[in-house]
Structures are given as structure tokens and as C-alpha cells.
Amino acid sequence: MLSSVRTAPIRGRLPPMAATRTARQRAREELTLEIKEEARRQLAADGAQKLSLRAVARELGMVSSALYRYFPSRDDLLTALIIDAYDALGERAEAAVAAAPPGDARARWRALCHAVRDWALAHPHEYALVYGTPVPGYRAPQATVEPAARVALAMAAVLRDAPAGGRPGARVPEGELAGQLSALAAQLAPGVDPALLARGLAAWTQLFGMVSFELFGHLVGSADPAGPFFAHTVEEAADLLGLPDSPPAP
Amino acid sequence: MLSSVRTAPIRGRLPPMAATRTARQRAREELTLEIKEEARRQLAADGAQKLSLRAVARELGMVSSALYRYFPSRDDLLTALIIDAYDALGERAEAAVAAAPPGDARARWRALCHAVRDWALAHPHEYALVYGTPVPGYRAPQATVEPAARVALAMAAVLRDAPAGGRPGARVPEGELAGQLSALAAQLAPGVDPALLARGLAAWTQLFGMVSFELFGHLVGSADPAGPFFAHTVEEAADLLGLPDSPPAP
DNA sequence: CACAGACGAGAGCACTGCTCTTGACAGCCT
DNA sequence: AGGCTGTCAAGAGCAGTGCTCTCGTCTGTG
Incomplete structure (x- = not known):
């Protein structure tokens, strides 16, 4: 396997630029x-x-x-769609955060959460493809992990830029969890309190838990139009994360 | 609807008892x-x-x-499996709660949450069948709603029997959500504070959000052995629900 | 110009869910 | 006891699927 990359020519002449492609x-x-x-x-x-x-x-x-000349199998086509879905959702979430007032951490958090839900409601099957049951055998292709992390990264950024303080009453993570959290903090939100990061993780899982429950019909008997419940819980999560209640500049 | 059951014969003679069935x-x-x-x-x-x-x-x-004489279609077979899965999970959750010290609300809550996770880890595909992406067309058959509610009912019972008090700082639900919550409280947890019930709903979605994320591989990069994170978050949720921290009778 | 590689078309394999028909048998009524 | 009725397993068959292989054709390149 001496020439692993097939499309890359050995000659130095032609870089496959957009203009010069055949x-x-x-x-x-x-x-x-x-x-x-x-x-x-x-x-x-x-x-x-x-x-x-x-x-x-x-x-x-x-x-x-x-x-099959373009996608070697059905799973590969699905993988491509998965990547696109992750990217679409991530882009939407990032845009929502960017559009919120930069200094208002709660508004940024709120925008992020509602953007995720709105996108999911608008593209239920794409959401299900990504956050529902994984395909049969499943091995997450490496190409999916980066786009998959975009929403989480946006959340981490919101927390990182929020005024420090946190909410009292948070349990301090111990043992193995403490190690995991410090490793995680080092790579995406340096300087964030581990207890706060644990709450961020919890809020992350809760956000998608709520959206999945709504989309997959598990809320029909209880919080049926799920909008008010979602909004309420997003605010409570923001409280837990210590995001200031009122915007600094109304 | 006096004779709704088809198998019951009009003649008074033979009740289709277990012993006398053909x-x-x-x-x-x-x-x-x-x-x-x-x-x-x-x-x-x-x-x-x-x-x-x-x-x-x-x-x-x-x-x-x-x-096809026994199950008219593949979906019907799956529906039967769904019902069984709901029942198995519900039974496990109920048993865990029952096995916990009756007066210790936090222990009951903890037992419930861990029972759900343990069952899910032991039966990943059955869990995915039930809490993952719904089958293509999907209309939840009426027969599934009752077994589906067992875990939620067990959770409601734990909250109902917990010493009142709640945790300060809870937002009071307003508007449409308040109506939904009072309707919900009336039917499964009378006398429970709406704010607490909202937190219970949130904890419910979070519980399954965490389990789904763990099972579907969304935690691999962050809280990889998810056990410690799960346990930590369960305790934090118990704090939020105002469940007393230390057991009354050690 | 010639040639290696990419391409579209077609046939075909093994499999799926599901339907229909056929013949055998069991349970029930008279 | 005998006949009717409904249930049952079996088989053939239909339409559809993912995927493979082979075949000429065309294209970009040396």
C-alpha cells in the first residue's frame, strides 16, 4: 500500500483547485x-x-x-447525512449564540437551547437520525465526532464566558468523575469550576433528553404542548448554572 | 359494553379458565x-x-x-416486544423502589434511577426499541401507554411520599405550564407543589436523557465510564427535588 | 494518439415483508 | 356420531431491498 491516497497526484503541477477541476x-x-x-x-x-x-x-x-460509485454502501450515505445534520444543528446553535447579546450569558444560553429545539422540531427525522437509536452495528466514524461536538462546544463557550459564581448547593464531584471533569475542562473550558462543569454536562443531557422525549412522543400524556415546559426548564437550568437572572443592559 | 371480550362464549357453561382451555x-x-x-x-x-x-x-x-397467524405484521410483533420491554423496565423500577427503605425518600429515588440505568445497560436493544427512534410511521398503540407510564408513576409516588418542603429557588410555573401541571398533579400526585412537579418532570426527562446519551454513545468523549457522572447527577437531582440528604434511620 | 481509469447500464443473488391458496385437522352443534 | 366451520401450517409467489459483477463507453492524461 505505497500509494494510499489515490486522488493525490504525484506530480507537483496541479492542485485540484475549484477552478481547475475537470x-x-x-x-x-x-x-x-x-x-x-x-x-x-x-x-x-x-x-x-x-x-x-x-x-x-x-x-x-x-x-x-x-x-454505488458515489457511496459505497447505504450506511455511508447515512453517515454523510449524519455529518450534515450535525453540522446544520451545530451551525444553527452557534448562530443563535452569536446573535444573542454578548454580555448576557443567560440570553446566550436560552438562545442555544431554543435553537436546538427549534431545529429538531423543524427536522425531526434528521434529529432522530443523529440522536435516536444508532444504526444496527454502529461504529461512530471518526468523521462524525467533530461536527457532533459543535453544540457541546458552543455550550462550553457560553459557560466559559459567563461571569463566575455558580450557584450554591452544588455537590463537588469526587473520585473518577473529578478526573474526567478536569480532563474535560482542560480541553474545552479551562478555568471552569468542576461542579459547574458537572452541571453543564447534566444540562446538556437534559436538553437533548427533553427534545427527544418531545419528538418521540413521550410527553404526550403530561406536558403536551411541550414549549412552556421546555422554556421553564431551560430557565431553571440557567439558574443552576449560575447565569445572572436579569440582563445587564435592558 | 357488556360482552366486549370476544373469547367469552355466550353460553354460560365454560369460563375459559387456565385449566379448561382447549x-x-x-x-x-x-x-x-x-x-x-x-x-x-x-x-x-x-x-x-x-x-x-x-x-x-x-x-x-x-x-x-x-x-402471520400470530402476529399480523412485523410491526405488531415489535409492538408486543415494546409492551414487554415497558413492563420489564417498569417492574424493575417498582421493585427497586419497594426494596428501598420506605421512609428514605432519597434512597427510593436513587434506587429508581439506578434501576432504570441498570436495566437499560443490561438490555440495550430493548431500551433503544422503546426510548430510541420510534418506528417509521409510528402511532403509539393504546396498549402501550399504560405500561409506558409505570416508571413515571413510580417516580410520582416517590415524590408524593417524600416529606414536603422542596428546595428554595424553584421558579413557579406560569401560564399554560401551570395548567398542565395542575392537571397532571390531579391525576398522579395530588397535593404536590407545581414547582416541585415541574422539577420532577425535568428530572424524568434528564434521567432518560442521560441513559440514552450513554447507551447511544454520546458521552464517549466526555464522561466516558458514565457511572460516576450518572450517580452524581442523580444526587443533584435529588437535591433539587428536596429529598432529605441523610437517611433518617441509618 | 493510445491507454488506464472512471462511469452508467444491466443482470443477477440473496434476502425481506406480506398475500393467497391449498389441504389437513380440531372443536363445536345437532 | 357425523358434518360443518373455522383454524392451522405449508408452499408458491409478488414486489421490493442492498449489493456485486460484468459489460461497453467515454474521458482525462501521459
């Missing part, structure tokens, strides 16, 4: 996009379960076997 | 159980996605079409 390359990229587009359409319509390579190919006017 | 009925019941058993085995091995009616039939030494 017609084949352009066609390939466009077709790849079209395939993902159609697949996403079917995903949104019927869910990941019913996404069929043959149906995608049919809709695109090509034969099913030709599609 | 050979056909017995065979049918046994085969139904065997089918579910084998299906559950395949579910545990490969996940709901790969559960195949033909494979189940093959393993049972019968032909696939015969299986």
Missing part, C-alpha cells in the same frame, strides 16, 4: 450533492428506516448500481 | 410466547432493525407465513 470532477461533486439532497428529502419524508438507495437512484433517473 | 388455545398461547421469546433473542443480538420474521420462523422450525 468536468468529471465537477459532475461527480454535483451528483454527490444531488444524491445527498434527494436522500435528505426522502429522509425528511419517511425517516431513515425507509430511505432506499434504489428509490433515490430512481428519482434521480439513474440506475441503482451507479449510485 | 388444546388449540394452549398451543396458540405457547407458540405466541415462543415467537416473542425468539424475537426478543434476535432483538437482543442484532437490534430491532435486523429483526426478521423469516429468521424467527426459521429458528422455530416453521414457515414464515405461519407466523
Whole structure:
């Protein structure tokens, strides 16, 4: 396996720039996009379960076997859609945080949480693809971990930039958890109190727990239009995270 | 609806007791159980996605079409498994609560939470079937709602029997949420403070959010052996719910 | 220009859920 | 006791799936 990268030419001449790419390359990229587009359409319509390579190919006017030139298997197509979904959600969350008043940590937190829920409600099947049951065998491809972390990173940034203080009554993490938290803090939110970080993790799991419960129908008997409950709990979580209650500049 | 049950004959003679059921009925019941058993085995091995009616039939030494006499469709088989899973989890949770010291609300809460997680870890695919992505079309059959509520009911009972007090700093639910909570309280935990009930709902979603995140691999980068984080968060949730910190009778 | 590689098309394999028909048997009523 | 009725397992078959392999064709490149 001396030439592992197949597309990279040995000659130093041509960097495959956007302008100098050949017609084949352009066609390939466009077709790849079209395939993902159609697949996403079917995903949104019927869910990941019913996404069929043959149906995608049919809709695109090509034969099913030709599609395997672009995605070696159905799982690879799904993986591509997963990455796109993570990126779309992450981008939305980051944009919401960026649009909130920079000094108002609570507003930033609130914007983040509601952005996640809004995106999930708008793209239920894509959300389910990403935060629902993993596909049968499942091995998270390395390519997914970075986009998957975007929401968590945005949350960490909100906490990092929030005025210190925290909420009293937080238990101090001990033992193995303390180690995990300090390692985590070192890599994404240096200087954050471990107890606060533990609450951040908890709020993170709760955020997606609420959204999943709402989307998957587990709240129908209780908090049925889940909006008010969601908003309330987001505020309570903000309280727990010690985010100041009133904006500094109204 | 005096004679809603179909199997009850109009003649007064034979009540279909366990002893007096015909050979056909017995065979049918046994085969139904065997089918579910084998299906559950395949579910545990490969996940709901790969559960195949033909494979189940093959393993049972019968032909696939015969299986449709017992379950009219694959979805119906899955629904039966869903109900069983709900029941198994609910029973486990109830048993854990019952085994905890009756007066120690925190111990009961802790037992409930850990029972849920332990069951989920022991039966990941059954958990995913129930709390993961709902099946494609999905309409929750009425038969599932009662077993589905068992864990929530057990949680409500723990809160109801806990010494009143709650934790200061709870936001009072307003508007639509207040109405939902009072309706909810009326039917499963009368006399519970709405603010506390809101926190109970939040804890409920968080519990399953944590378990789902752990099972579906979303915690690998952060709280990797998730046990310590789970235990910590369960205690913090108990704090929030105002459950007394130390057992009254050690 | 010639050639290696990429490409689309088609046939085909093994599998799925599900339907329909057929023949055998059990349970019930007279 | 005998006949009717409904249940049952079995088999064939349909439409659909993911995926593989082979075949000519065209394209970009040396």
C-alpha cells in the first residue's frame, strides 16, 4: 500500500483547485450533492428506516448500481447525512449564540437551547437520525465526532464566558468523575469550576433528553404542548448554572 | 359494553379458565410466547432493525407465513416486544423502589434511577426499541401507554411520599405550564407543589436523557465510564427535588 | 494518439415483508 | 356420531431491498 491516497497526484503541477477541476470532477461533486439532497428529502419524508438507495437512484433517473460509485454502501450515505445534520444543528446553535447579546450569558444560553429545539422540531427525522437509536452495528466514524461536538462546544463557550459564581448547593464531584471533569475542562473550558462543569454536562443531557422525549412522543400524556415546559426548564437550568437572572443592559 | 371480550362464549357453561382451555388455545398461547421469546433473542443480538420474521420462523422450525397467524405484521410483533420491554423496565423500577427503605425518600429515588440505568445497560436493544427512534410511521398503540407510564408513576409516588418542603429557588410555573401541571398533579400526585412537579418532570426527562446519551454513545468523549457522572447527577437531582440528604434511620 | 481509469447500464443473488391458496385437522352443534 | 366451520401450517409467489459483477463507453492524461 505505497500509494494510499489515490486522488493525490504525484506530480507537483496541479492542485485540484475549484477552478481547475475537470468536468468529471465537477459532475461527480454535483451528483454527490444531488444524491445527498434527494436522500435528505426522502429522509425528511419517511425517516431513515425507509430511505432506499434504489428509490433515490430512481428519482434521480439513474440506475441503482451507479449510485454505488458515489457511496459505497447505504450506511455511508447515512453517515454523510449524519455529518450534515450535525453540522446544520451545530451551525444553527452557534448562530443563535452569536446573535444573542454578548454580555448576557443567560440570553446566550436560552438562545442555544431554543435553537436546538427549534431545529429538531423543524427536522425531526434528521434529529432522530443523529440522536435516536444508532444504526444496527454502529461504529461512530471518526468523521462524525467533530461536527457532533459543535453544540457541546458552543455550550462550553457560553459557560466559559459567563461571569463566575455558580450557584450554591452544588455537590463537588469526587473520585473518577473529578478526573474526567478536569480532563474535560482542560480541553474545552479551562478555568471552569468542576461542579459547574458537572452541571453543564447534566444540562446538556437534559436538553437533548427533553427534545427527544418531545419528538418521540413521550410527553404526550403530561406536558403536551411541550414549549412552556421546555422554556421553564431551560430557565431553571440557567439558574443552576449560575447565569445572572436579569440582563445587564435592558 | 357488556360482552366486549370476544373469547367469552355466550353460553354460560365454560369460563375459559387456565385449566379448561382447549388444546388449540394452549398451543396458540405457547407458540405466541415462543415467537416473542425468539424475537426478543434476535432483538437482543442484532437490534430491532435486523429483526426478521423469516429468521424467527426459521429458528422455530416453521414457515414464515405461519407466523402471520400470530402476529399480523412485523410491526405488531415489535409492538408486543415494546409492551414487554415497558413492563420489564417498569417492574424493575417498582421493585427497586419497594426494596428501598420506605421512609428514605432519597434512597427510593436513587434506587429508581439506578434501576432504570441498570436495566437499560443490561438490555440495550430493548431500551433503544422503546426510548430510541420510534418506528417509521409510528402511532403509539393504546396498549402501550399504560405500561409506558409505570416508571413515571413510580417516580410520582416517590415524590408524593417524600416529606414536603422542596428546595428554595424553584421558579413557579406560569401560564399554560401551570395548567398542565395542575392537571397532571390531579391525576398522579395530588397535593404536590407545581414547582416541585415541574422539577420532577425535568428530572424524568434528564434521567432518560442521560441513559440514552450513554447507551447511544454520546458521552464517549466526555464522561466516558458514565457511572460516576450518572450517580452524581442523580444526587443533584435529588437535591433539587428536596429529598432529605441523610437517611433518617441509618 | 493510445491507454488506464472512471462511469452508467444491466443482470443477477440473496434476502425481506406480506398475500393467497391449498389441504389437513380440531372443536363445536345437532 | 357425523358434518360443518373455522383454524392451522405449508408452499408458491409478488414486489421490493442492498449489493456485486460484468459489460461497453467515454474521458482525462501521459
